[in-house]
Amino acid sequence: MKVVPYIAENAAAALAKIHSDLGPDAIVLSVRPLPRHGLARFWQRTGSIEVLAGVLDEGDQSSPLSDRRSADEAGSGFRSGGFFQHRAPALHDGTSRPHVFIGPSGVGKTTLLCKWMAFSVLNESRSAKVWRLDGSHANTAEFLNIYGEMLAVGVERFWSTAPPAADLCLIDLPGVAADDTDGLQALRDQLATLPAPRIHLVLNAAYDTVVLNEQFKVFSRFQPEDVSLCHLDEEKRQGKLTDFLLGTNCCVRFLSTGQKIPGDFLIADQVNRVYPEFAG
Numbered sequence: 001m002k003v004v005p006y007i008a009e010n011a012a013a014a015l016a017k018i019h020s021d022l023g024p025d026a027i028v029l030s031v032r033p034l035p036r037h038g039l040a041r042f043w044q045r046t047g048s049i050e051v052l053a054g055v056l057d058e059g060d061q062s063s064p065l066s067d068r069r070s071a072d073e074a075g076s077g078f079r080s081g082g083f084f085q086h087r088a089p090a091l092h093d094g095t096s097r098p099h100v101f102i103g104p105s106g107v108g109k110t111t112l113l114c115k116w117m118a119f120s121v122l123n124e125s126r127s128a129k130v131w132r133l134d135g136s137h138a139n140t141a142e143f144l145n146i147y148g149e150m151l152a153v154g155v156e157r158f159w160s161t162a163p164p165a166a167d168l169c170l171i172d173l174p175g176v177a178a179d180d181t182d183g184l185q186a187l188r189d190q191l192a193t194l195p196a197p198r199i200h201l202v203l204n205a206a207y208d209t210v211v212l213n214e215q216f217k218v219f220s221r222f223q224p225e226d227v228s229l230c231h232l233d234e235e236k237r238q239g240k241l242t243d244f245l246l247g248t249n250c251c252v253r254f255l256s257t258g259q260k261i262p263g264d265f266l267i268a269d270q271v272n273r274v275y276p277e278f279a280g
Contacts, residue, residue: 001054003029011151014051015122026053028122030260033150049150051122091253091267098131098169098194102187102222103202104215105175108230110141111261112202112254113172118262120168121151129166130155135174136186144172147261159194171197178218191222199224200253205241206234212244226253233257 004022008014011031018026029052091099101109113130120126132144132155148155159171171194176183191197201224203212216227227250235241245252256265 001056003052003054006051006053007034007048008051009048011049011051011122014049018051018053022053022055026055028053028118028262030263031118031122031147031150032261033146092126092167096164096166096169097196097198098164098171100171100173100191100194100197100199101202102173102191102199102219102224103175104177104204107175107202107204108256109175109202110144110172111259112228112230112256112265113170114144114147115256115262115265116254116267117153117168117170118147118151119265119267121153122262126167127165128153128168128170129164131159131169131171132157133159133171133173133190135190136176136180136183137174139172139174141172161195178215184218188222201227202254203227203229204231205229206231209240209244213248216244216248216250220248226251228252228254228256230254230256 004018006014006017008017014031015028018028031049031051034048034050101113103109117128117130121128128151130144130148130153132139132141134157145155147153173187173190176187178184191199199222201216201219201222203215205212207215227245227248229241229252232255254265254267256263258264
């Protein structure tokens with residue numbers, strides 16, 4: 001894949017240039033704010049953005065997640081199971097039900113939300129809206145607002161009962177420790193106030209298997225429809241994740257590596273296309 005950088009004032013301008021130069025099959029790989037200079041930095045909330053885009057060649061396996069396929073040729077790791085099949089409900093079901101990311105602190109929930117938001121807006125041309133809500137403690141994920149501004153996505157600090165006019169409604173909540181009884185109860189109470197939320201559990205793939213199992217057991221009480229694994233670039237023992245996923249018998253929704261947005265991540269219904277052996 002040949003990667004081309006674009007500098008623009010906003011995401012819409014960048015997309016127009018990308019599609020003009022590279023065609024409708026272009027894929028946005030990352031988007032980031034550029035530093036502001038001079039006096040304007042004191043009153044401008046956002047400046048120009050840099051967008052990296054490219055077009056996949058046939059058989060292209062240039063992404064880190066795709067490279068894991070060749071690393072598993074011996075038969076261990078992700079190749080050894082059919083648990084990546086998309087058994088969960090479709091992500092876009094034609095309703096405005098909000099998607100809520102839950103899990104411990106520091107596992108990558110907000111980064112994953114930003115990746116999905118950027119992918120949906122830039123690569124699928126969907127409209128989105130985000131709620132950055134406080135939980136048992138304050139939600140301090142300020143960078144979510146930055147990416148919302150870059151992508152022209154509204155980020156609200158309080159939940160509104162008015163039906164949202166967006167294809168994708170995302171709710172970001174602070175993490176809760178698996179042993180925080182009061183925090184878990186507060187999370188349960190908060191989820192009960194939301195209209196039929198679609199709950200997605202996010203875990204850090206680099207954690208020890210014992211920790212992953214304990215966290216999954218605790219958060220499975222909230223009946224998440226799937227689990228997503230972040231920080232895959234930090235975990236080399238891929239057989240460990242296979243055992244964990246088979247042991248939980250859960251559906252995988254997202255796989256993510258690194259901090260780039262949208263960067264390198266896969267949605268469940270894309271996994272079978274990248275790894276066709278999982279379909280069997």
